[in-house]
Amino acid sequence: MDPLFEYLLRLGDDRLILGHRLSEWCGHGPALEEDIALANVALDLIGQASHLLRLAGTVEGRGRDEDALAYFRDAIDYRNAQLVELPNGDFGHTIVRSFLFDAWSVLLLDKLQRSTHSELAGIAAKAHKEARYHVRHSGEWVIRLGDGTDESHRRAQNALDQLWPYTGELFASDDVDRALAAHAIAPDPPTLQPAWRGVVTDVIRRATLTLPTNGYMHSGARQGRHTEHLGHLLAEMQILARSHPGAKW
Amino acid sequence: MVSGTDPQTAALLEILHGVPDPEVPALDVVELGIVRKVELRPDGVVAVDVTPTYSGCPAMRTIEEEIVAALHAGGHEHVELRTVFSPAWTTDWLSDEAKAKLKAYGIAPPGRTDSEQALVPLTSTIRRAPCPYCGSSNTERRSEFGSTACKAIHYCHHCRQPFEEFKAL
Numbered sequence: 001m002d003p004l005f006e007y008l009l010r011l012g013d014d015r016l017i018l019g020h021r022l023s024e025w026c027g028h029g030p031a032l033e034e035d036i037a038l039a040n041v042a043l044d045l046i047g048q049a050s051h052l053l054r055l056a057g058t059v060e061g062r063g064r065d066e067d068a069l070a071y072f073r074d075a076i077d078y079r080n081a082q083l084v085e086l087p088n089g090d091f092g093h094t095i096v097r098s099f100l101f102d103a104w105s106v107l108l109l110d111k112l113q114r115s116t117h118s119e120l121a122g123i124a125a126k127a128h129k130e131a132r133y134h135v136r137h138s139g140e141w142v143i144r145l146g147d148g149t150d151e152s153h154r155r156a157q158n159a160l161d162q163l164w165p166y167t168g169e170l171f172a173s174d175d176v177d178r179a180l181a182a183h184a185i186a187p188d189p190p191t192l193q194p195a196w197r198g199v200v201t202d203v204i205r206r207a208t209l210t211l212p213t214n215g216y217m218h219s220g221a222r223q224g225r226h227t228e229h230l231g232h233l234l235a236e237m238q239i240l241a242r243s244h245p246g247a248k249w
Numbered sequence: 250m251v252s253g254t255d256p257q258t259a260a261l262l263e264i265l266h267g268v269p270d271p272e273v274p275a276l277d278v279v280e281l282g283i284v285r286k287v288e289l290r291p292d293g294v295v296a297v298d299v300t301p302t303y304s305g306c307p308a309m310r311t312i313e314e315e316i317v318a319a320l321h322a323g324g325h326e327h328v329e330l331r332t333v334f335s336p337a338w339t340t341d342w343l344s345d346e347a348k349a350k351l352k353a354y355g356i357a358p359p360g361r362t363d364s365e366q367a368l369v370p371l372t373s374t375i376r377r378a379p380c381p382y383c384g385s386s387n388t389e390r391r392s393e394f395g396s397t398a399c400k401a402i403h404y405c406h407h408c409r410q411p412f413e414e415f416k417a418l
Contacts (some may be wrong), residue, residue: 012290012294030415033392033394033402034392036394036395036396036402037393037394038399039394040394040395041394043303043305043307043398044303044304044305044398045302045305046305046306047304047306048304048305050304050305051304051334089294103368106368113337118335119334121335122333122334122335123304123334124339125336125337126303126304126334126337126338128305128337129337129339129362129418130303130304131416132366132368133393133394133418135366135368135369136369136370136393137394139368139369143369144386155377199368199369199411202369203369204351228298229389
């Protein structure tokens with residue numbers, strides 16, 4: 001397996017799956033502005049995913065485009081982190097998950113825009129600008145919810161406690177990561193952790209929330225071991241393309 | 250914005266200036282900076298480089314089709330369109346003239362991009378976009394995400410009018 005192909009799937013799948021989750025809020029947002037905001041972020045993420053998966057297909061060289069990779073792979077072949085496939089829960093849960101992801105994504109994309117792989121660098125430079133908007137949006141909401149009412153504080157803290165064990169996977173490193181780091185195509189994931197922790201700690205403190213202690217961390221999704229939730233998500237996301245292969249509208 | 254250095258390129262750009270952005274028709278695709286390069290190659294093919302504004306811009310495909318259609322209508326039968334990502338599109342490319350057109354259309358033009366800003370800044374650092382209708386700075390940003398990927402929602406306390414801003418990227 002080409003490590004670059006594998007890595008591009010991880011990058012693309014993270015954004016495709018989180019984009020799909022956020023799109024589930026369309027028509028259900030707590031306020032019109034938030035409904036629009038979550039749909040906008042979803043659109044950015046799915047756009048980023050389509051560029052990354054198209055590049056993955058080119059690197060693989062077997063004629064698969066972004067649609068083939070998105071709609072005709074099963075859960076075991078998906079490479080997104082478990083964090084992004086978890087159900088949305090309430091608005092606070094959705095926002096805390098997005099913030100933990102966005103704070104990581106913006107730092108990662110900042111490094112990737114200087115990748116030695118010029119096409120990846122170009123896609124990342126564009127995505128990085130969008131990710132700055134995303135982390136500002138989710139970060140501001142974490143502060144509002146955490147430092148809001150007793151109810152919003154309790155919900156945000158619950159979400160943070162439940163999601164924290166899924167953050168370790170973002171910084172795990174395997175042969176794929178090390179191969180790309182050796183060629184300065186991508187940073188080795190653990191190198192991003194101190195900066196991520198800095199951003200997260202600052203926002204959590206301003207939100208008057210309590211940072212969970214690092215205990216057991218879930219892992220395995222980069223190798224295809226997912227929660228039961230991904231299969232259900234894919235069933236909904238893929239049914240149209242699988243029922244009507246090649247359909248255009 | 251690309252500009253023509255020779256008559257041939259200038260003529261091609263003139264054609265592309267006739268293609269408005271479908272979501273912000275006050276600007277054309279050259280003014281917006283979506284068209285990065287256009288040239289008539291010796292083999293007779295018109296080669297156009299385009300770059301997306303936002304990764305997920307749903308208007309991109311329509312824009313590409315309209316660029317090709319405009320060149321066909323201008324007598325150029327063979328057109329090759331290429332998507333480029335680098336350098337990444339930025340609102341800093343908009344000329345003062347383009348910004349004035351946005352304002353006249355009722356959309357507040359973008360401020361300068363600020364890459365030094367903290368990732369999650371304090372609320373007090375948020376820019377107050379001047380109202381495109383009355384010019385007042387007594388405005389409030391309601392959301393950085395609006396009716397299209399490229400716009401934010403603001404409210405003017407002076408003329409009590411909601412308005413959109415073409416947000417800096």
